[in-house]
Amino acid sequence: MQDNELVKQAIAAREQAYAPYSRFRVGAALLDDRNNLFTGCNIENSSYGATCCAERTAIFKAISEGAKQIKTLAVVCDSDDYCRPCGICRQVMSEFSAEDFRLLSARPDGEYEILTMEQLLPASFHLE
Ligand code: THU
Numbered sequence: 820m821q822d823n824e825l826v827k828q829a830i831a832a833r834e835q836a837y838a839p840y841s842r843f844r845v846g847a848a849l850l851d852d853r854n855n856l857f858t859g860c861n862i863e864n865s866s867y868g869a870t871c872c873a874e875r876t877a878i879f880k881a882i883s884e885g886a887k888q889i890k891t892l893a894v895v896c897d898s899d900d901y902c903r904p905c906g907i908c909r910q911v912m913s914e915f916s917a918e919d920f921r922l923l924s925a926r927p928d929g930e931y932e933i934l935t936m937e938q939l940l941p942a943s944f945h946l947e
Contacts, residue, residue, distance in 0.1 A: 820850060822891070822933075826925045829893040832858035832873070839863060844897045845873035851886035852917060874908040878915060889915050893923035893931065901925065901932050909940045 825848050833846025838861055845861040859877030863870045871879075874894055881889065892912065896902035901924040904912065912920070916936045925931040936943075 820854070820856065822893070822923055822931070823929060825850060825856075825891060825893040826895065826923055826929055826931050828856065828858055829873075829895045829923075829925060830927065830929070832860050832877075833895055833897070834860075836860040836873070837862045840865070840867065840870075842897075845894065845902065847873040847877040847892060847894045849877050849881060849892040850890050851881050852888040852890060853886070854890075855881070855884075855886065857881040857884070857886070872905060872908050874904050875911050878908075878911055882915060886915075888917040889920060890917045891921050891923060893925055895925040895927060897927075899926060899928075901930075904939065910944070912936065913940050913943045 828848035829846040836844035847859045857880045859873045861873045894902045920936045922934040923931045
């Protein structure tokens with residue numbers, strides 16, 4: 820799948836967002852190491868801390884269905900600007916990112932910037 824197709828999938832996934840509190844919808848779409856597609860949206864909760872971001876929704880769907888590594892992840896927000904993942908999502912991405920992982924940080928018009936894991940989370944934590 821082409822990068823711009825993955826961005827379109829993220830834009831479509833954003834439609835499923837459950838965001839009655841922030842009214843800020845986010846969509847994500849990823850390709851795993853087998854080239855399988857998974858999508859996600861943010862899912863909020865009246866107990867705000869229970870909210871799950873779009874990126875983690877997509878990642879947890881993928882891992883729970885057998886994905887081992889994520890090759891590409893597209894994310895789009897309810898903002899005209901390029902969508903940047905939060906710190907918690909960056910940490911979760913770093914756990915499952917393939918060597919050549921790329922984040923497609925997209926705008927609603929389909930334009931996107933490409934960021935590497937090192938750009939997103941330099942000098943990251945690893946347990947050992
Ligand atoms: N959100 C995401 O889905 N991904 C991010 O990387 C940042 C924030 C969601 C969480 C919440 O539902 C809304 O955006 C406002 O913070």
